[in-house]
Amino acid sequence: MLVLDVWFFAIAAPAVVFAGLSKGGFGSGASFASASVLALVIEPGLALGVILPLLMLVDAATLRPYWGEWDWRVCALMIAGGLPGVALGAMLFSRTDADVFRVLIGVISLGFVIWQVGRAQGWIRLAQAALPQWVGVVTGTVAGFTSFVSHAGGPPAAVYLLSLKPGKTEYQANTVLIFTAINIFKFVPYAFLGMFTVQTGMANLALAPFALFGAWLGVKAHHLVPERAFFLLTYVLLVLTGTKLIWDGLT
Numbered sequence: 001m002l003v004l005d006v007w008f009f010a011i012a013a014p015a016v017v018f019a020g021l022s023k024g025g026f027g028s029g030a031s032f033a034s035a036s037v038l039a040l041v042i043e044p045g046l047a048l049g050v051i052l053p054l055l056m057l058v059d060a061a062t063l064r065p066y067w068g069e070w071d072w073r074v075c076a077l078m079i080a081g082g083l084p085g086v087a088l089g090a091m092l093f094s095r096t097d098a099d100v101f102r103v104l105i106g107v108i109s110l111g112f113v114i115w116q117v118g119r120a121q122g123w124i125r126l127a128q129a130a131l132p133q134w135v136g137v138v139t140g141t142v143a144g145f146t147s148f149v150s151h152a153g154g155p156p157a158a159v160y161l162l163s164l165k166p167g168k169t170e171y172q173a174n175t176v177l178i179f180t181a182i183n184i185f186k187f188v189p190y191a192f193l194g195m196f197t198v199q200t201g202m203a204n205l206a207l208a209p210f211a212l213f214g215a216w217l218g219v220k221a222h223h224l225v226p227e228r229a230f231f232l233l234t235y236v237l238l239v240l241t242g243t244k245l246i247w248d249g250l251t
Helices: 006-025 031-040 042-064 072-093 098-121 133-150 156-164 168-192 198-224 225-248
Strands: none
Touching: 006 031, 006 042, 006 168, 006 198, 031 042, 031 133, 042 168, 042 198, 072 133, 072 156, 098 133, 098 225, 133 156, 133 168, 156 168, 168 198
């Protein structure tokens, strides 16, 4: 049950601003931290249901600032892969209980941190040459799946996108367009799975200004702020929330 009390909004409002900031300016890689944080205080399915319409609102707000900066061919490949990934996520979700998803979201959270730290330290090396197009479809499928179960499509998408060595703004624009489409794909199965309720709708209305504020901050920060401090905070947050979710799911 979702209770819209002071405690919920004290947790949800900063998380939603953070999601908008990440999605609006930093490739959406860390935006799923908001779902991880919310899953600490409400059932994971409801957490995902609260966040999705807000992410879609951020998508709509950030399409215009990055309009035309994306690579249509690259985006089309990943969007084509994203649809079966979303379908796979929906099938798994309908057959799995909440504790499994607490553990899964926690593992994805910790995996994201390990992947990013590994890249920064040189332990994980991405392809020096652009990966072939079929890899774009496969990573799109993985991104669709992880996006469905935890709004965490950014890391798998980045594997292919970063191999193409785009500029910062092209990379950001590609993620905006790709996840706009994937989030639209997710909406109908989320509705059929009962992840939207009257309470989640009321929460969306109350949290919408925070999402838009975060998106505005993200677009501004994209051109002004280095990513290092932002992602350091993200990693700390994800380690804490991921560990707590795994503990809750297993115990």
